[in-house]
Structure formats: C-alpha cells, structure tokens
Amino acid sequence: MNNNNTTDFEKLFHDDLYMYLRSADMVDERLPEAPDLEQLWPQLGQSYVADGIREYNTGYPSVALGWIMFLGMAVAKYWDVEWDTYSKVPDLYLYLRDRIDFDHMDDYILDKVLCLDAETRAKVNDVVAESASRTYSKICHLHLEEGTSNAYRAFVAALHQLYLMGIAVELKALGYHMTKM
Known part of the structure; x- marks a missing residue:
C-alpha cells in the first residue's frame, strides 16, 4: 500500500468493514447509494474531526471511531423520516452532539434518534464496537508515525468509511435493500 494515498486507506477500511458487516448481516451485498448523505461528509467530517482526534489521543480510539458510525446511522434515520x-x-454533527454531549452522543442516538428496543440496541452497540475495534487495529498495523499527514489521512479515511457504513447499516435496518438491476 502506498501510505500517501488516501484512496488506499479508504479501500483498506472499506473492505474490512464491508466483510465484517456482511458476515453479521448488517449490510446488503450491494451497498446503498445515498448521494444526499454522502455530500454531507466534508462538512460533518470537518466538524467531527476535532472531537474525534481528542478522544483518539486521550485513550479512547474506539469512541472516536465508533461515534462517527452512530452519526451515519442518525443521518440515515433523519433522511428517512423527515429529511x-x-x-x-x-x-447535523453539532446538532446531535449538543443534544447531550460528546461522551453520551451514542446513547442519545440509540435511544432518541433510532428508538431501539433493548435487544436491538445491544446488537447495534456491539456491531459498532467491533467495527471501531477492527478499524483501530487496521490503523495500528499501518505503523504510521503519530502526528504526520499520513496518520491524519488514515484517521479521516477511517472516519469516512465508518460514517458510510453507519448509513448502510441504518438504511438496511429501515428496510431499504439494494439489488442488482
């Protein structure tokens, strides 16, 4: 892998997350196309990255990586119910974060936005935790020097793919199924 290429980072994270989420039956074989939600990424990512880096660097990398997946789920739910x-x-990131605070944004999304029952909430929470853990492991195995532009690009690429997978997970949960034409 050319560590200077953001596309390579994106592919690495995408492929691993897709494989895991397919095996857990959380996404369809064909991922959804959601241009309305994808075009939000530059602004959402820019807003999120400061909080995400802080959490990542203070010993909570799974929170930094997982919360963006919850954000993708929330945005997909909003798209479905009242876009x-x-x-x-x-x-939308600041809107959700400021409903409660960063540390409890996951609970707010699970309970107030997605409105999940206890069993589904636990399953979704476990899937997000595993997705974040897998992604963190991939980042660690890249052996990137902390504080470098490559490390930053890898982190943002990971956030982007987790956001997109959050969208895909929620759209499937809402009954949207992508099939080949």
Whole structure:
C-alpha cells in the first residue's frame, strides 16, 4: 500500500468493514447509494474531526471511531423520516452532539434518534464496537508515525468509511435493500 494515498486507506477500511458487516448481516451485498448523505461528509467530517482526534489521543480510539458510525446511522434515520426538516440543519454533527454531549452522543442516538428496543440496541452497540475495534487495529498495523499527514489521512479515511457504513447499516435496518438491476 502506498501510505500517501488516501484512496488506499479508504479501500483498506472499506473492505474490512464491508466483510465484517456482511458476515453479521448488517449490510446488503450491494451497498446503498445515498448521494444526499454522502455530500454531507466534508462538512460533518470537518466538524467531527476535532472531537474525534481528542478522544483518539486521550485513550479512547474506539469512541472516536465508533461515534462517527452512530452519526451515519442518525443521518440515515433523519433522511428517512423527515429529511425536509433535517436537511436544513447547518451541522447535523453539532446538532446531535449538543443534544447531550460528546461522551453520551451514542446513547442519545440509540435511544432518541433510532428508538431501539433493548435487544436491538445491544446488537447495534456491539456491531459498532467491533467495527471501531477492527478499524483501530487496521490503523495500528499501518505503523504510521503519530502526528504526520499520513496518520491524519488514515484517521479521516477511517472516519469516512465508518460514517458510510453507519448509513448502510441504518438504511438496511429501515428496510431499504439494494439489488442488482
């Protein structure tokens, strides 16, 4: 892998997450195309990265990586139920984070946005935890020097793929199934 190529980082994280989430039956064989939600990434990612890096560097890498997946799920849910309203929110990440705080954003999304029962909540929480853990392991195995542009690119690529997988997981849970034409 050319460690200077963000596309290589994205592919590494994408392939591993896709394989895991398929095996857990959390995403369909064909991932959804959601341009409305994908185009939010630059702004959401930019807003999220400061909080994410802080958590990552203070000993909570799984939180930094997992919470962005929850954000993807929340955005997908908003898209499904009331996109006319939520598409006008200037920054959905700040909107969600500020409903409670960063540390409890996962609980807010699981309980208040996704409205999951206890069994489904536990399953989703476990899947996000495993996704974050796998991604953190992949980052560690890259052996990137901390604080470098490569390390930053890898972190942002990981966040992006986790966000997209969060969208895919929630869209499948909502009943959207992608099939080949």
